[in-house]
Amino acid sequence: MSGPSTQIVAAAPVPESRSPLRDPAFLRLWAGSTASGLATWAMPFVLGLALLDGTVTAAALGLVLATRTAGFLVAVVVGGVLADRYSRRAVVWWAGLAAGLASPVLAAGVGRSVPVMALAGVVIGAGQGACRPAFQALTAEVVAAPLRQRANAALTLSVRVTTLTGPGLAALLAAFLSVPTLLLGMGLLWLAAAALPPRGQHAPAPVPGERTGFVTEFVDGVREARRHPWFLAGLGALAAVITTGYSATGVLLPLVSRDRYGVEAVLVAATTAYTAGALLGALVVARWHPRSAGWAALAGLAAYGLAPLSLWLPVPAALVVAAYALAGVGIELFNVPWFTATQREVEPRLLARVSALDFLVSYGLAPVGLALIAPAADAFGPGPVLAVCAAVCFLAPAAAALVPSARRFSAR
The missing domain is CATH 1.20.1250.20 (MFS general substrate transporter like domains)
Known part of the structure; x- marks a missing residue:
């Protein structure tokens, strides 16, 4: 079975010593990926703060995190297929938008409705899962081959810096802001992750009669x-x-x-x-x-x-x-x-x-x-x-x- 046609624009040779951080397109991709990583990390930590102050129970926290994981595992497969079928940039946009819009729902459910929190957790997890393979593929489109190792190192550096500094920053913000407000801030991060990445070079043209199901693809x-x-x-x-x-x-x-x-x-x-x-x-x-x-x-x-x-x-x-x-x-x-x-x-x-x-x-x-x-x-x-x-x-x-x-x- 032949797949969707793909248009890859040939790039001029790039010196391996050049930093990808000098490329505005990669900087946008890096910023979007960093925002999604920070939002992914923030959800369990902020809900953990809600557990400490008695707003949610341990059972409710476990359920919400479990539904987020379930949403991730389903959406990572669907997102991978969609990112190869359509524009990787579009998949990142819709995934980030879904997670961003579900974050206020999660904030509204804190301390009020565990089912609402669980439903929002599924959607946020789905947004996280769908954007991960799309970001990986988009990196290959935005960054020339000789610079990809440095680009991937820069992407993982942002994740590690977030993990190292995030708890202290969140604890500081928690002294002034409520848990629902922090979750709204998480939603803004997801919206930034949706909006910041640039368009890539991948432009599949669907061929009539060749579309198959998700499982087959x-x-x-x-x-x-x-x-x-x-x-x-x-x-x-x-x-x-x-x-x-x-x-x-x-x-x-x-x-x-x-x-x-x-x-x-x-x-x-x-x-x-x-x-x-x-x-x-x-x-x-x-x-x-x-x-x-x-x-x-x-x-x-x-x-x-x-x-x-x-x-x-x-x-x-x-x-x-x-x-x-x-x-x-x-x-x-x-x-x-x-x-x-x-x-x-x-x-x-x-x-x-x-x-x-x-x-x-x-x-x-x-x-x-x-x-x-x-x-x-x-x-x-x-x-x-x-x-x-x-x-x-x-x-x-x-x-x-x-x-x-x-x-x-x-x-x-």
């Missing part, structure tokens, strides 16, 4: 992913690390911090060190181009195993913090080359669908891991669970590296 994206063994291997390793290591540290780090070290400061220091390490990793990978980029990226992904390993072994608290910092460095040494290789290797007309598959697997398995880790720790003890998770984090990327095309994240 998404399966076309899966087939494209299967053409790239390095992608399947890397995605499998990423899913294994997120399901085990990421979930284990998310659930068990607070317990180890309390029970082994007797203070919650280890929890705060470790999570801060992880974000700071990710910032450093993004800065490094913006300029570092190893010949065996895939192996280097998978080694960075394997570094996440240091986090559950440090929680398993009876080491000083400083080593736990150092392990989380190295895990943060490693995750960006993986993320940036991974996104760059996907944008380079995947057929442009199928890029959003392949990116949707990436997000679907990685985000979709995270709740499964979070749900299973606590019962496993109760049944077998935290030590064996952490040991298994550390082993998986080390072995899964090593197994992926054995795939021949994984060395450079390219079959060429």
Whole structure:
């Protein structure tokens, strides 16, 4: 089956040393992506403030966050198909607009109606899910190939800076503004995410009689992913690390911090060190181009195993913090080359669908891991669970590296 025709405008050669931040089009894309990332982060944090002041219950908070996740997982597939079928810019616009308009509904439901909050959560999650693959594909349209690694590093830097500085800023604003007002501000961020990104070069022309269903078109994206063994291997390793290591540290780090070290400061220091390490990793990978980029990226992904390993072994608290910092460095040494290789290797007309598959697997398995880790720790003890998770984090990327095309994240 032939897909929609795609028009790609050839760009003049671009010096690899040039910064993408000098390009106004990328600056608009970066600002829109940053706004969407800040809005995505803000929702659970602001609702957590509502839980602390008694406006919402823990059950209501859990339900709203669960409905947001459900909306994300459904919309990431639909958004990937739509972003390949139509303009990626249009998908970002409608996704951001939907999330922006649902935010006042969420604000109105706080403390009044849990069903209204849950419904708004579905729509906000759907907006978040639909825009993610569209942003990935739009980056490939806006940024010339030699500059994409730096562009992806700049995009992930904004996410890490938001994560590092956001809690303090939100806590400061919460001293002067109510939770509903903060949620309205989140809606403005979504509207900015919708309006700021530029138009890309992708202009599919629908061919009468060739339109198929969403499932069929998404399966076309899966087939494209299967053409790239390095992608399947890397995605499998990423899913294994997120399901085990990421979930284990998310659930068990607070317990180890309390029970082994007797203070919650280890929890705060470790999570801060992880974000700071990710910032450093993004800065490094913006300029570092190893010949065996895939192996280097998978080694960075394997570094996440240091986090559950440090929680398993009876080491000083400083080593736990150092392990989380190295895990943060490693995750960006993986993320940036991974996104760059996907944008380079995947057929442009199928890029959003392949990116949707990436997000679907990685985000979709995270709740499964979070749900299973606590019962496993109760049944077998935290030590064996952490040991298994550390082993998986080390072995899964090593197994992926054995795939021949994984060395450079390219079959060429």
